[in-house]
Amino acid sequence: MVESIAERITNIKSNLPKSVRLIAVTKQVSVDTIRTAYAAGIRDFGENKVQEAEAKQAQLQDLPDITWHLIGHLQSNKVVKALKQFQWIHSVDNLKLAKRLNALAEQFCYSPNICLQVKILPDPNKYGWTITELMSDLEELNQCQHLKIKGLMTIPPQGLDDLQTLSVFQKTKELALEIREKNFSHLKTQELSMGMSEDYNLAISAGTTIVRLGRILFGERKNKKD
Ligand SMILES: *Cc1c(COP(=O)(O)O)cnc(C)c1O
Numbered sequence: 001m002v003e004s005i006a007e008r009i010t011n012i013k014s015n016l017p018k019s020v021r022l023i024a025v026t027k028q029v030s031v032d033t034i035r036t037a038y039a040a041g042i043r044d045f046g047e048n049k050v051q052e053a054e055a056k057q058a059q060l061q062d063l064p065d066i067t068w069h070l071i072g073h074l075q076s077n078k079v080v081k082a083l084k085q086f087q088w089i090h091s092v093d094n095l096k097l098a099k100r101l102n103a104l105a106e107q108f109c110y111s112p113n114i115c116l117q118v119k120i121l122p123d124p125n126k127y128g129w130t131i132t133e134l135m136s137d138l139e140e141l142n143q144c145q146h147l148k149i150k151g152l153m154t155i156p157p158q159g160l161d162d163l164q165t166l167s168v169f170q171k172t173k174e175l176a177l178e179i180r181e182k183n184f185s186h187l188k189t190q191e192l193s194m195g196m197s198e199d200y201n202l203a204i205s206a207g208t209t210i211v212r213l214g215r216i217l218f219g220e221r222k223n224k225k226d
Contacts (some may be wrong), residue, residue, distance in 0.1 A: 025214030048072025151191025169206030
């Protein structure tokens with residue numbers, strides 16, 4: 001028998017360590033299916049596009065205890081909308097964007113939770129700080145006092161084997177620890193947003209705190225590029 005979405009959610013949740021937060025990634029997933037996931041206990045939802053999320057959020061206003069997470073690259077012309085629509089932004093991937101968010105957050109008197117997206121290995125297909133770039137931007141990020149900088153987010157490059165993927169996650173964790181040792185007042189890296197359908201068990205072994213799962217809960221997407 002084919003497992004229902006509710007069954008999949010229940011099974012996956014029961015196998016996650018209690019300390020790991022599950023974000024259901026609902027890009028290309030219908031509002032009805034989001035409601036099914038909500039009924040199965042999901043309260044954290046992830047979307048990669050501001051506009052797609054906006055349309056769904058408008059139809060889900062009767063579910064006020066949802067936490068929305070932006071997990072895709074944020075274009076500068078969508079920053080205001082993103083701030084209004086998402087409690088978490090996992091894909092803050094450069095200093096300019098962080099500063100822009102910080103200025104707007106101050107203006108709106110609202111402090112979003114954010115993660116800094118890092119690239120542990122070179123990857124032309126992904127946004128994010130390299131380790132060296134991030135280390136040199138830390139002081140300025142710590143000045144972004146209207147952002148709640150919570151942790152690091154990473155997506156391993158395509159085509160790695162399990163050991164290589166595990167190593168990316170472990171290095172991200174080490175980087176987070178290294179930053180924590182600097183004891184910044186505003187820049188915290190307690191959280192690790194890493195692990196997707198194909199690699200979340202590896203991320204768990206490396207100590208992730210947030211997994212972002214799409215296909216394993218909702219099935220394959222039509223547009224595979226997303
Ligand atoms: C699509 C996406 C996910 C979920 O990926 P699955 O392979 O469907 O689990 C997680 N994180 C980001 C940033 C994504 O874009």
